[in-house]
Amino acid sequence: MIRQDILEKIKELFYKGFNYRLIHYLIQRNHNCDISYNCLTRKVLPRLGLKRRLADIALDEIFDIAQKEILNGCSGAESLRRIIKMKHQLNITRSIARDIVRLLDEDGIKRRKQRRLRRRQYFSKGPNFVWHLDFPDS
Structure with a gap:
C-alpha cells in the first residue's frame, strides 16, 4: 500500500496540472516509491477521486x-x-x-x-507618495 504522504504529494502534483507521466516520474524519483504507471492511472488516481474529464461540478x-x-x-x-x-x-x-x-x-x-489602453488616475499627497507596478492584464 502507498503511504499517506505520497498520496498527498500525488494530489498536490495533480492539482498543479502535471500530466500523469510527469507525476509518475516525480513520485518515483523524489519519493523512492516503486509504483507502475498503470497502477497510478488505473488504481491510485481513481481511488483518490482525481480525474481530468467529466468531473462532477457543483x-x-x-x-x-x-x-x-x-x-x-x-x-x-x-x-x-x-x-x-x-x-x-x-x-x-x-x-x-x-x-x-x-x-x-x-x-x-x-x-x-x-484592446484599449485604460488610463489610471492617481490621487496623492505629494511627490514620491505613489508607486506603481504594472502587472500583465492590469
Whole structure:
C-alpha cells in the first residue's frame, strides 16, 4: 500500500496540472516509491477521486468562488479556470468558465475585446507618495 504522504504529494502534483507521466516520474524519483504507471492511472488516481474529464461540478460553489476571484482581479475565462483549479482544486470546463465570466464580468469582456489602453488616475499627497507596478492584464 502507498503511504499517506505520497498520496498527498500525488494530489498536490495533480492539482498543479502535471500530466500523469510527469507525476509518475516525480513520485518515483523524489519519493523512492516503486509504483507502475498503470497502477497510478488505473488504481491510485481513481481511488483518490482525481480525474481530468467529466468531473462532477457543483455549479453554485463554482459560481461563488468565481465571483470572489473576479472581484480580486482575475481577468478572463482561462485565468479564472486556472485559479479555480490551482487554489480550490476544482476542475471546470472551458465552456463553463467562459459562461461564468460572460455572466459576471460583462464590462471586463467588452474592455478586453476593445484592446484599449485604460488610463489610471492617481490621487496623492505629494511627490514620491505613489508607486506603481504594472502587472500583465492590469
